[in-house]
Amino acid sequence: MNKLDDKCILLTGATGGIGQAVLQQLLVCGAKVIITGRDSLMLNKLAGLAPEKINTFAGDLTDDATRRALLAYCQQLGGIDMLINNAGISQFSAANDQQLQTLVNTNLLSPMLLTQLFLPMLRLTKGTILNVGSTFGSIGYAGFTGYCATKFGLRGYTEALKRELADTGVRVLYLAPRATRTAINSPQVDALNQALGQGVDTADVVAKALVEQLQGGRPRRFLGMAENVFVRVNALFPAVVDHALSGKLKQIKQFFIGTGVKNSAEV
Ligand SMILES: NC(=O)c1ccc[n+]([C@@H]2O[C@H](COP(=O)([O-])OP(=O)(O)OC[C@H]3O[C@@H](n4cnc5c(N)ncnc54)[C@H](OP(=O)(O)O)[C@@H]3O)[C@@H](O)[C@H]2O)c1
Numbered sequence: 193m194n195k196l197d198d199k200c201i202l203l204t205g206a207t208g209g210i211g212q213a214v215l216q217q218l219l220v221c222g223a224k225v226i227i228t229g230r231d232s233l234m235l236n237k238l239a240g241l242a243p244e245k246i247n248t249f250a251g252d253l254t255d256d257a258t259r260r261a262l263l264a265y266c267q268q269l270g271g272i273d274m275l276i277n278n279a280g281i282s283q284f285s286a287a288n289d290q291q292l293q294t295l296v297n298t299n300l301l302s303p304m305l306l307t308q309l310f311l312p313m314l315r316l317t318k319g320t321i322l323n324v325g326s327t328f329g330s331i332g333y334a335g336f337t338g339y340c341a342t343k344f345g346l347r348g349y350t351e352a353l354k355r356e357l358a359d360t361g362v363r364v365l366y367l368a369p370r371a372t373r374t375a376i377n378s379p380q381v382d383a384l385n386q387a388l389g390q391g392v393d394t395a396d397v398v399a400k401a402l403v404e405q406l407q408g409g410r411p412r413r414f415l416g417m418a419e420n421v422f423v424r425v426n427a428l429f430p431a432v433v434d435h436a437l438s439g440k441l442k443q444i445k446q447f448f449i450g451t452g453v454k455n456s457a458e459v
Pocket residue numbers: 204205206207208209210211228229230231232234251252253254277278279280281282298324325326327368369370371372373374375376377454455
């Protein structure tokens with residue numbers, strides 16, 4: 193088991209629902225955490241939980257200069273052992289209304305570029321990269337075309353990187369939460385999940401799974417029993433899932449109205 197008590201961990205998206213729960217768990221394990229997000233007030237508030245264990249960095253990770261400044265800040269603090277790429281946004285709407293550039297920049301390009309920047313440091317520490325994906329990184333779902341594309345991409349990137357770094361001592365992990373109760377989901381998505389009887393986790397459930405994965409090193413983890421089955425069936429027999437989801441399409445589309453990108457700077 194990998195101990196976390198002497199580790200320095202960079203956590204993106206720390207101000208969000210899952211990020212805050214992960215931070216709490218990491219502190220329980222005795223880790224030092226560098227937390228990032230755009231909301232500096234929230235970052236300062238979170239730092240108050242354990243000022244001796246938490247350092248904060250506020251900024252938009254889609255910006256190249258910000259990512260480089262974050263690297264410099266972490267170098268100044270003595271480097272990191274683990275990078276958790278957790279920051280993300282979502283959008284639920286018809287494909288024509290999707291803000292694709294913002295979704296791709298935030299959910300796919302930024303974590304890839306951040307990983308690239310931190311790789312030399314992580315090679316030195318034989319560190320860990322954990323990318324937070326989604327069930328929708330394995331199952332294409334109506335209304336989430338852009339989001340699904342970014343999470344499919346992140347899963348592919350993680351798998352290729354893991355295989356490329358297999359001889360370096362750097363661990364590359366992928367965690368796919370299912371629907372989780374946080375602000376990333378618009379009221380329409382919450383209502384859709386309820387209407388479809390979709391299982392929804394708390395952020396604590398995801399955070400516990402994430403920390404277990406950091407400690408145990410399981411390379412891939414998909415949360416939710418039904419979602420696990422669905423992911424496997426979709427991989428082997430996609431037509432079965434096409435059929436199952438087409439039966440729900442009318443209901444899904446009823447929730448399209450009035451949706452938008454959550455947490456995005458672009459309106
Ligand atoms: N909740 C779910 O249903 C669910 C399901 C599967 C996977 N996930 C994944 O879990 C991760 C965390 O999501 P969450 O549910 O905790 O969402 P959330 O509560 O909305 O938090 C999102 C976090 O990402 C940060 N962020 C967004 N855009 C950013 C940017 N441009 N630069 C820097 N930080 C940015 C936000 O920071 P600020 O607000 O401070 O800007 C916030 O800390 C995401 O990758 C998401 O895709 C969530």
